[in-house]
Amino acid sequence: MRTIGLIGGMSFESSAVYYRMINEMVRERCGGLSSAELLMHSVNFEDIVAMQKAGDWDGAARRLGDVALKLQIAGAECILICTNTMHLIADRVAARISVPLIHIIDETAASLKAAGRKRPLLLATRYTMEHGFYADRMKNLGVEIVVPEAEDRTVVHDIIFNELCAGKVLDSSRQKLMQIIEREKAKGADSIILGCTEICLILDPDNLPLPGFDTTAIHAEAAVGFSIGDERKQKAA
Known part of the structure; x- marks a missing residue:
């Protein structure tokens, strides 16, 4: 070992x-x-x-x-x-x-490709969603990610830093995340990347409207x- x-x-x-x-x-x-x-x-x-x-x-x-x-x-x-x-x-x-x-990112891209997912929604911190390093590396590995709209990105970022990183898991925030997922599903997202290692504390990847991929x-x-x-x-x- x-x-x-x-x-x-x-x-x-x-x-x-x-x-x-x-x-x-x-x-x-x-x-x-x-x-x-x-x-x-x-x-x-x-x-x-x-x-x-x-x-x-x-x-x-x-x-x-x-x-x-x-x-x-x-x-x-x-x-x-x-x-x-x-x-x-x-x-x-x-x-x-x-x-x-x-x-x-490499390991997550491999999991997405193995499952045949082509348009995953990335839920993560603002840095991960907006700085480009995640999307660029995923694209180089053959996966095109999508991110929420600006207002929803702020919601996700704040839930991560103000709540999950502080040990707070709120049902109201879970509902907000689920609403974001539903909006992006309607736009064509085919899966969800739990792209922050705390998001698994609030979302069950096996209990989402789309297949979930827990990066942790x-x-x-x-x-x-x-x-x-x-x-x-x-x-x-």
Whole structure:
């Protein structure tokens, strides 16, 4: 079993979901009391949010790059950035390390293509929906995403930062998100990307008007596959 390195804390609410999911997946696949070999460095999200608001993506890249390198030195054999938004700087983080960085956009695009989905609606932070890095990488991987209208993007962003990242899950906000989904479904969206690692706290991807793709679960699945894939093949042989 190879060691997974997690850059967490953005927010710690979703990092806890990563930890639980990865360990549950390992136990399910390996049996008994199996759990994951992993390391997590949880950053102070307040510092990262300040960089986001200031547009200091260079500073954020240096910060997360330092963390990734520390995880590698500590024994991590792959790295995950446990947030969609900070994949804006993923290539710069990956350049600091010699172990693989498992990219959340790449893994999500592969899941969408495998399911034959061609027009997914992206629900995420404003940075992820508007900065272009997500749409551009998806397009290069053969997936054309759509995003909500400007007013709805503000609603989604505020629910994420003001509520979910603070541990608040409100039925009224769930209803707002469902209304946004219905509007975009009427315009031709054929699936939903839960493109913020906290959104799985409020929306069940299996209980939506369109097929849902939870990026947190997809990312965790990829990490587990990396960690135990070779080991399982060897045991089977």
